[in-house]
Amino acid sequence: MLKVAIVGCGKISDAHAWAIRSINGCEIVGACDKELLMAKQFSERFHVKRFFSTVQEMVEKTKPDIVHVTTPPQTHYSIARECLEYGCHLYVEKPFTLYATEAEELLTLATQKSLSVTVGHDEQFSHVARRMRRLIQSGYLGGRPVHMESTWCYDLGGDAYANALLGDKKHWVRKLPGRLLQNLISHGVAKIAEFLVGDNPQVMTHGFVSPFLRRAGEEEIVDELRVVIRDEQRATAYFSFSSQMRPSLHEFRLFGPKNGLFVDEDQQILIKLRGKRYKSYAEKFIPPLTLAGQHLGNLLRNGRSFLASDFHMESGKKYLIKSFYSSIVDRTPVPVPYGQILVTSRIMDAIFEQLSAGGPPATTLPLNSSVLATPICSS
Amino acid sequence: MIIDLETPVLVTGASGFVGSAVVANLLEKGFRRVRCFVRPSSDRTRINSLVRQYGSRQIEVTQGNLTSREDCLKATENCHVIYHLAAGTGEKSFPDAFLNSVVTTRNLLDASLEHACLKRFVGVSSFAVYTNRDKPGGRLLDESCLIEERAELRGEAYCYAKVKQDELVMEYGKQRGLRYVILRPGTVYGPGQKTITGRIGIDTFGMYLHLGGSNTIPLTYVDNCAEAIVLAGLREGLDGEIFNIVDDDLPSSRQFLRLYKRNVKHFRSIYLPHFVSYLFCYLWEKYSLRSNDQLPPVFNRRRWHAEWAGSKYSNNKLKRLLGWTPKMSTGEGLARFFESCRNGRHA
Numbered sequence: 001m002l003k004v005a006i007v008g009c010g011k012i013s014d015a016h017a018w019a020i021r022s023i024n025g026c027e028i029v030g031a032c033d034k035e036l037l038m039a040k041q042f043s044e045r046f047h048v049k050r051f052f053s054t055v056q057e058m059v060e061k062t063k064p065d066i067v068h069v070t071t072p073p074q075t076h077y078s079i080a081r082e083c084l085e086y087g088c089h090l091y092v093e094k095p096f097t098l099y100a101t102e103a104e105e106l107l108t109l110a111t112q113k114s115l116s117v118t119v120g121h122d123e124q125f126s127h128v129a130r131r132m133r134r135l136i137q138s139g140y141l142g143g144r145p146v147h148m149e150s151t152w153c154y155d156l157g158g159d160a161y162a163n164a165l166l167g168d169k170k171h172w173v174r175k176l177p178g179r180l181l182q183n184l185i186s187h188g189v190a191k192i193a194e195f196l197v198g199d200n201p202q203v204m205t206h207g208f209v210s211p212f213l214r215r216a217g218e219e220e221i222v223d224e225l226r227v228v229i230r231d232e233q234r235a236t237a238y239f240s241f242s243s244q245m246r247p248s249l250h251e252f253r254l255f256g257p258k259n260g261l262f263v264d265e266d267q268q269i270l271i272k273l274r275g276k277r278y279k280s281y282a283e284k285f286i287p288p289l290t291l292a293g294q295h296l297g298n299l300l301r302n303g304r305s306f307l308a309s310d311f312h313m314e315s316g317k318k319y320l321i322k323s324f325y326s327s328i329v330d331r332t333p334v335p336v337p338y339g340q341i342l343v344t345s346r347i348m349d350a351i352f353e354q355l356s357a358g359g360p361p362a363t364t365l366p367l368n369s370s371v372l373a374t375p376i377c378s379s
Numbered sequence: 380m381i382i383d384l385e386t387p388v389l390v391t392g393a394s395g396f397v398g399s400a401v402v403a404n405l406l407e408k409g410f411r412r413v414r415c416f417v418r419p420s421s422d423r424t425r426i427n428s429l430v431r432q433y434g435s436r437q438i439e440v441t442q443g444n445l446t447s448r449e450d451c452l453k454a455t456e457n458c459h460v461i462y463h464l465a466a467g468t469g470e471k472s473f474p475d476a477f478l479n480s481v482v483t484t485r486n487l488l489d490a491s492l493e494h495a496c497l498k499r500f501v502g503v504s505s506f507a508v509y510t511n512r513d514k515p516g517g518r519l520l521d522e523s524c525l526i527e528e529r530a531e532l533r534g535e536a537y538c539y540a541k542v543k544q545d546e547l548v549m550e551y552g553k554q555r556g557l558r559y560v561i562l563r564p565g566t567v568y569g570p571g572q573k574t575i576t577g578r579i580g581i582d583t584f585g586m587y588l589h590l591g592g593s594n595t596i597p598l599t600y601v602d603n604c605a606e607a608i609v610l611a612g613l614r615e616g617l618d619g620e621i622f623n624i625v626d627d628d629l630p631s632s633r634q635f636l637r638l639y640k641r642n643v644k645h646f647r648s649i650y651l652p653h654f655v656s657y658l659f660c661y662l663w664e665k666y667s668l669r670s671n672d673q674l675p676p677v678f679n680r681r682r683w684h685a686e687w688a689g690s691k692y693s694n695n696k697l698k699r700l701l702g703w704t705p706k707m708s709t710g711e712g713l714a715r716f717f718e719s720c721r722n723g724r725h726a
C-alpha cells in the first residue's frame with residue numbers, strides 16, 4: 001500500500017484527493033496546510049486520519065512514500081526540496097517551480113536520491129490527449145511535427161478568481177515573476193514542449209494588457225500573449241494565450257510532413273487532418289463528409305466513456321497520478337520525462353524575461369532575428 | 380442597548396447586499412462610528428452612496444482581507460460590537476468557501492478577543508445549515524431544529540462552510556467566553572438582488588424547473604433582515620442566542636413565481652411535483668455515488684429536504700426577544716423587488 005500525503009489543502013487538493021481515492025493500492029495518510037483549519041477540513045471531508053501545519057511534522061509522523069505539493073507556486077521549490085530530502089517521491093502541481101534553475105535543482109536532487117518526480121500537466125493525459133499520442137506513435141504524422149499551434153484561453157469575466165486578482169493589488173498571483181500567465185500557461189506550453197527536440201528552443205514573445213483590462217484600470221497583468229518557438233531541428237510552434245478571444249479555446253494542432261491532428265480539450269475531440277488532397281471537386285465534398293464521420297466518432301467515443309463512468313472532468317489527473325504511482329512501484333519511466341519539465345520551465349522563463357524587458361515590437365517580429373530570438377539555454 | 384451611539388462598531392461584508400443595509404440601518408439609528416470592512420475587490424457602489432449621504436466622519440471604510448490576521452487586528456481595534464456578514468458566498472469549491480467563511484471568522488474572533496473590548500459578536504449564518512428533517516415541531520422549522528451533521532454530503536460548499544462557521548463561533552463561546560448571537564436569515568430579497576432563490580426552482584438544464592410548488596418561501600426583505608441583525612447586536616441579554624429571520628405573510632413558491640412572471644417578465648417553467656423532484660435527487664445521488672462523482676452530487680436527498688421538502692416558519696423568537704417587527708410588508712417588498720428587476724437591476 002502506497003502512503004500518500006498532501007501539502008496544501010486549497011481548491012486543487014480536492015481533485016487530487018478524489019483521484020487518489022479512486023486508485024487501488026494507495027491511501028492518503030496525512031494532510032498539511034500552514035493554516036491548520038484548512039488541513040482539518042480536508043482531513044474531515046476525505047477521512048484522512050492525521051493533519052498538520054508543517055511539512056516536517058507531517059513527513060516525520062506519517063512517513064509517506066509520495067507527497068503531492070498543491071500549494072501556491074511560490075512555495076513549490078522549498079516544499080518539494082524538503083520532501084525530497086526526507087526521501088519522498090513528488091507530485092508537484094503546475095507550474096512546477098517559479099524558475100527553470102529551481103526545476104533543474106529539484107530534478108537533479110531527485111535523480112541523486114533515486115526518487116521520482118512528476119508535474120501536474122494532467123491535460124496531457126486526458127482521453128483525447130492519449131488518443132493523439134497513440135496516433136503520433138503509430139506514425140500518423142509521417143515524421144516529427146513540422147509545426148504546432150497551442151491555444152490556451154482563460155475567461156476573466158465573471159470569475160471569482162479573476163475578480164479577486166483584478167481588485168487586489170496585493171494578490172499573490174501578482175507577485176509571481178510571470179503574474180497571471182505563470183499560473184495559467186504551463187498546460188499549453190507543455191503540450192508543445194513534449195514534441196520539441198533539444199534543450200535550447202528559441203522563443204519570441206509578444207504580450208500586452210488587453211484593452212478590456214486597460215479599461216478596468218489594470219496596467220500590470222498581461223493577459224494577451226503570442227509566442228513563437230523554434231527547436232534545434234527547426235520545428236516551429238505558436239503558443240497563444242488570450243483572456244479575450246471567444247470561444248475561450250483549449251486547442252492543440254500538430255502538422256507533420258504527411259498528416260496533421262487537431263485536438264480540442266474542452267470538447268474532447270480529436271480530428272485527423274489528411275495531408276493528401278482529393279482530385280478536383282472531390283476535395284470540396286469528400287473531406288466534409290469524412291469530418292462529419294470523425295465528429296460522430298468522437299461523440300460516440302465520449303458517450304461510451306461516459307456510460308462506462310470513465311469521463312470525469314479530472315480523468316487526466318487520475319490517469320497521470322495512476323501512471324506516476326505505477327512508475328514508482330514498477331520502476332518504469334515517469335509519465336512526464338524530466339527533459340519535458342525542464343523545457344517547459346525554460347520556455348516560460350524566456351517568455352517572462354522578454355515580457356519584463358518589453359518584448360519585441362509588435363510590427364517587427366522576424367523569425368531569424370538574432371536579437372529578439374532568445375535561446376533559453378540556462379547556462 | 381449594550382453600547383452607546385459613540386461606540387465603534389464593525390461591519391464585515393459591508394459592501395454586500397445585506398451588509399450595506401446593515402450599515403444604513405446603524406447610521407439611521409444614529410451610530411456615529413461605523414467601520415465598514417470591505418475587500419479590495421469589492422464593488423463599493425452601495426457604501427460610497429452611504430458615505431455621500433452621511434459623510435466620512437460617521438463611516439470609516441477599511442479595506443483588507445479577513446484571511447490576514449493583521450488586517451483583522453486593524454479592523455477590530457476598539458470595536459465593541461462586530462456584525463460579521465462577510466462570507467464565501469457563491470463559491471463552488473469547498474476549500475474556498477471554508478477559507479472565506481471559517482478561517483476568516485476565526486481570524487476575526489482571535490483579533491477581537493486580543494483587543495479585549497468586544498461586547499458582542501453577531502454572526503450572520505443561513506437557513507442552509509438546517510437539515511429540515513426530524514423537526515420537533517412537525518412541519519415548523521425554527522431555531523430548535525437539527526443542523527446538518529454531515530454537511531459535506533449536501534453537495535453545497537456554502538452549506539458546509541456555514542455549518543462549520545456556526546460551530547466555530549459556538550466553540551469560542553464555550554471555550555473562550557465569546558459573547559455572541561447567531562442570526563440565520565431565510566431568503567433575503569429586495570432591490571438589487573439578482574436571482575430567484577433556488578427554493579423556488581432552478582434553470583440548470585436550459586429550462587426553468589419549478590420545484591417549490593405550494594411550499595412557503597422563507598423570505599425576508601433586506602431592510603427587515605438588516606433591522607433584525609442590528610438589533611441582535613444591541614439588545615441586552617441575548618448572549619448565545621440563535622435567531623431565524625423571516626418576514627410575516629410569506630408567499631408560496633407558486634404565488635411568488637406567478638407574481639414574478641406577471642410583474643417582471645414571462646418565461647416558460649415546468650412544475651415538477653415533489654415526488655418527481657425527490658426521485659430525481661435520489662437517482663442523481665445514486666448515480667453520482669456509483670460513477671465515483673462523474674456527475675458531482677449537487678442534487679441529493681439532503682438538498683431536497685433542505686430546499687424543496689417544504690416547511691412552516693416562525694419569527695416568534697425574533698419578535699419576542701428582539702422586539703423586531705418587519706417594517707416592510709411582504710406585499711410592498713415584493714413590489715419594490717419586482718420594480719427593480721423590471722428596471723434592469725437584476726441579472
